[in-house]
Amino acid sequence: MDLPLGEDGKLKCSIEYTLKKMGGKWKPVILWHLGVDGTHRYNELRRLLPGISHKMMSQQLKELEEDGFIQRVQYNTIPPKVEYSITDSGKTLMPILEKMHVWGTEHRAMEL
Amino acid sequence: MDLPLGEDGKLKCSIEYTLKKMGGKWKPVILWHLGVDGTHRYNELRRLLPGISHKMMSQQLKELEEDGFIQRVQYNTIPPKVEYSITDSGKTLMPILEKMHVWGTEHRAMEL
DNA sequence: CTGTATCCTCATCGATACTG
DNA sequence: CAGTATCGATGAGGATACAG
Numbered sequence: 001m002d003l004p005l006g007e008d009g010k011l012k013c014s015i016e017y018t019l020k021k022m023g024g025k026w027k028p029v030i031l032w033h034l035g036v037d038g039t040h041r042y043n044e045l046r047r048l049l050p051g052i053s054h055k056m057m058s059q060q061l062k063e064l065e066e067d068g069f070i071q072r073v074q075y076n077t078i079p080p081k082v083e084y085s086i087t088d089s090g091k092t093l094m095p096i097l098e099k100m101h102v103w104g105t106e107h108r109a110m111e112l
Numbered sequence: 113m114d115l116p117l118g119e120d121g122k123l124k125c126s127i128e129y130t131l132k133k134m135g136g137k138w139k140p141v142i143l144w145h146l147g148v149d150g151t152h153r154y155n156e157l158r159r160l161l162p163g164i165s166h167k168m169m170s171q172q173l174k175e176l177e178e179d180g181f182i183q184r185v186q187y188n189t190i191p192p193k194v195e196y197s198i199t200d201s202g203k204t205l206m207p208i209l210e211k212m213h214v215w216g217t218e219h220r221a222m223e224l
Numbered sequence: 225c226t227g228t229a230t231c232c233t234c235a236t237c238g239a240t241a242c243t244g
Numbered sequence: 245c246a247g248t249a250t251c252g253a254t255g256a257g258g259a260t261a262c263a264g
Contacts, residue, residue: 041225041226042225042226042227043225043226054226054227054228055228055229057227058226058227058228074226077225078225079225079226080225080226080227081225081226082225082226082227
């Protein structure tokens with residue numbers, strides 16, 4: 001098993017790196033929706049994430065865009081229209097999300 | 113895409129369920145180490161997670177045990193000895209962790 | 225419609241000390 | 245060695261209001 005060193009000299013697992021990039025409460029779900037459905041507008045996407053606040057929504061989207069996982073296209077119309085879609089880089093995360101989706105679907109069913 | 117209803121009537125994604133079970137900063141890494149190496153003692157495992165506090169360590173281990181993902185075996189010797197290992201149920205999460213490990217290894221390499 | 229800014233709350237987490 | 249208990253700091257995250 002490889003455990004490369006972090007900047008601080010501490011041993012770190014690659015999984016920690018992945019978690020830092022795609023971890024958290026909302027990012028995986030946002031990426032999943034965009035990865036599966038292709039493209040969503042802001043409020044459209046928001047409706048798919050029950051419970052997410054306005055603040056979290058834009059914050060997470062911005063971070064995902066800065067990390068190059070999603071793309072933001074703005075139409076200067078009235079009313080405004082913004083479309084989010086997944087990038088090629090973002091698609092590299094889909095195998096992880098697929099596994100998570102399968103696991104969740106299977107094990108949740110067992111609980112009921 | 114299936115979006116079953118949560119207890120509160122809200123639409124929920126299976127990925128959210130998975131995250132609730134194995135998400136967070138430490139659980140994935142703990143499971144990964146136990147899944148790959150087989151068995152670890154308490155302090156042994158702790159050394160593999162640089163930065164984790166005593167409190168988090170026992171807390172996360174306890175939760176993982178309660179969820180049936182890991183098994184705790186205590187030897188009543190002096191000094192005490194406790195061994196943690198992954199269960200069959202915990203192993204079902206390994207495919208996810210493997211994907212995360214691969215992604216992290218590849219993309220971290222690109223940063224350097 | 226698509227955001228940003230502010231305030232405030234609450235859970236998370238680290239540090240420390242203590243126990244069997 | 246393998247924990248538990250307590251306290252305090254920190255930050256995530258929600259509610260609300262406002263802007264372009």
